[in-house]
Amino acid sequence: MEERSAGGQAGRVGAGLGRRGALSLAFSDPMNSQPAAMKAMGKEAMLTWGFLMWMAFPVTGWLAFWRGTNVLSGHLFGGILGPAGSPGPGAPGSAKVSDHIAVAAELSVFALLLLGVLVTLNILHGRRVIVRGVLFTTGLALLPFVGLALYFSAVSFVNHKSPEVDEALGHLTMLLTLLSLSSFFLLLFSAVTRVIGFSRKVGFWLVPGALIAIFVLFTWITKFTGEISQKGGKKGAIIPLQIEFSEPGINRPQDPESTKPREIGPVANPIRRS
Structure with a gap:
């Protein structure tokens, strides 16, 4: 009732x-x-705004990583992912393309996992809210993390030479982090109860269960993307071969070490075929 x-x-x-x-x-x-x-x-505006809010999460998260802060797997869940053996991508602000690809992939995967869990709950409930509505409430639930990523991007331009400024930013960062986490939990609870239609008693247990499922899958995927990021610069490394051509009539001294016979082992073919 x-x-x-x-x-x-x-x-x-x-x-x-x-x-x-x-x-x-x-x-x-x-x-x-x-x-x-x-x-x-309306359906069109719901789909447009839902997609824009959903896409804002990986875009702003990547922007914060580029400016020096890995918001999701570093700032928010770094203390949990580290002991779990999932270091995630490389250091924030890295110039390696593989690190940026890994960060964009893990942010997109987290948003996809949240959307997939809510769509699954919608199907299991039987009400079957249109997918546009589930996408809209998913994007709305991710907005607190979008604001936190924009905050870190803006803070990267602040001069940190003063200890008073660092202390004030530390308190502000802690406050905004708690605010974003609590807002995310409440918006997820609202999506499960108000949008999908579960009762509050059921939603009290579904929200932690959904978060556990998302976190377990996200931990595994973050570990995988971290391994890709760490191995990205190691694959395909080829030692350059230096060849010197002597001009006719010019005698150049040879290095005694270069004239010694060397054992030639198996050499990996640098040309890889997919």
């Missing part, structure tokens, strides 16, 4: 809203007004 009355009230609230008003409602009251905002927004 409580869920039906809340759904009917949300429908009446969203009936008189336009697209801009619906988006503003979703941002201002995401815990209670997501169904009303989706109904007033």
Whole structure:
């Protein structure tokens, strides 16, 4: 009865809203007004904004890594992924292309895992909310991490010579990190209960279960991408062969070491065929 009355009230609230008003409602009251905002927004706007918010997560996460902070597998979950044997990609700010590819891959995989878990819960519940709605609530749940990544990107331009500035930024970083994590958990709970339609009692257990499943898969994938990043610069290394050509009529002294016979072992073929 409580869920039906809340759904009917949300429908009446969203009936008189336009697209801009619906988006503003979703941002201002995401815990209670997501169904009303989706109904007033329309399918096309829901798909567009959901995809943009979902894509903003890997883009801003990669930007923060480029500026010197690995937000997801370094700042947020680095203390857990390290003992689990998943170091993740290389050092933040690395110039290696393989590191940037690994970071973009793990951020995209995390967003895909969250979307896949919510779609699975939607199918299991039987209500079958349209995929656009699940994509929209997934992108909305990832927005706190988007804001945290933008914060780290902006902080990278601040001069850290003063100890007072470093102390203030440390307190601010801790506050924003706690705010983003708590907001993510609450938005995920709202997606499971208000959008998909599970009761609050069931959602209390589904949210931790979904997070455990996402974390286990993400740990394995992060370990895999970390190995790719570490081996990216080692594969295909070929020792250059120096050949000197002497001009006619010019005698150059030869190195005694170069005239000694050497054993020739098996040489790997540098030309690899896929």
